[in-house]
Each structure stands twice: as C-alpha cells, then as structure tokens.
Amino acid sequence: MSDYDDEFYRSQEWRDIREMKLAEVGDECEEEDFWCGGPLHVHHLTYDRFGGREHMADLRVLCQIHHEEEHKRGFDDTQPRRYNDRWKKYQNERYEKLIQKHNGRTS
Numbered sequence: 164m165s166d167y168d169d170e171f172y173r174s175q176e177w178r179d180i181r182e183m184k185l186a187e188v189g190d191e192c193e194e195e196d197f198w199c200g201g202p203l204h205v206h207h208l209t210y211d212r213f214g215g216r217e218h219m220a221d222l223r224v225l226c227q228i229h230h231e232e233e234h235k236r237g238f239d240d241t242q243p244r245r246y247n248d249r250w251k252k253y254q255n256e257r258y259e260k261l262i263q264k265h266n267g268r269t270s
Contacts, residue, residue: 168213176215181205184222192226199226206230 171177184205192199206223207213225233 171214174215180215180217180222184219184224187219188224191224192229193224194226194229199228201227203227204230206233 185203190203192203204225204227206225207217207221208223209221212218212221
C-alpha cells in the first residue's frame with residue numbers, strides 16, 4: 164500500500180464513504196445473509212475511482228474474515244465499527260426481527 168493509500172484510508176473523506184456504504188447495505192457482511200460477527204470492512208471491487216471518487220457500486224461490505232479471504236491475507240482492523248446510536252438502533256431492530264422470526268411471527 165502506498166503512502167497515499169494509507170493516508171486516504173485514515174481520512175475523514177474515506178470514513179464518510181465507508182459509513183455511507185455500511186448504511187446502504189444495513190451494516191452487514193454482503194457475503195452472507197447475516198452478520199458474520201467481528202469488524203466490518205468496506206472492500207474495493209475496483210480501484211478505478213480510488214481516492215474519494217468511489218461509487219457505491221465500486222464497494223462491498225465484508226466482515227474481516229471474508230475480506231481476508233478475498234485478499235488472501237490478514238488485516239489489522241484499524242477502523243473498528245463505531246457503535247453510534249444509529250448502529251445500536253439497527254442492531255436492536257434486527258434482534259427483535261430475529262426473535263419474532265424464531266417465534267414464528269413476522270412484522
């Protein structure tokens with residue numbers, strides 16, 4: 164990774180893009196139909212528009228395990244998921260839906 168890449172990944176611009184993608188897909192790994200657990204990463208499918216010009220279609224949300232599989236290498240999670248109010252609300256709603264589904268009720 165170049166110094167520019169490393170600098171961009173630490174920027175507020177990347178954090179904003181990352182948050183938009185996480186919100187778009189519902190804060191879950193796109194490899195599976197459920198939250199795999201662990202930190203979520205935003206993976207670049209292409210680097211054609213890398214550096215702040217990314218389209219949401221250029222990105223994919225993966226849990227750390229699936230991201231490591233995609234790149235065939237390990238990652239140090241330097242951007243842990245921020246547990247803000249939006250995230251907590253989403254997790255609570257998701258939990259309630261899972262409980263209702265388990266009990267045979269749907270909303």
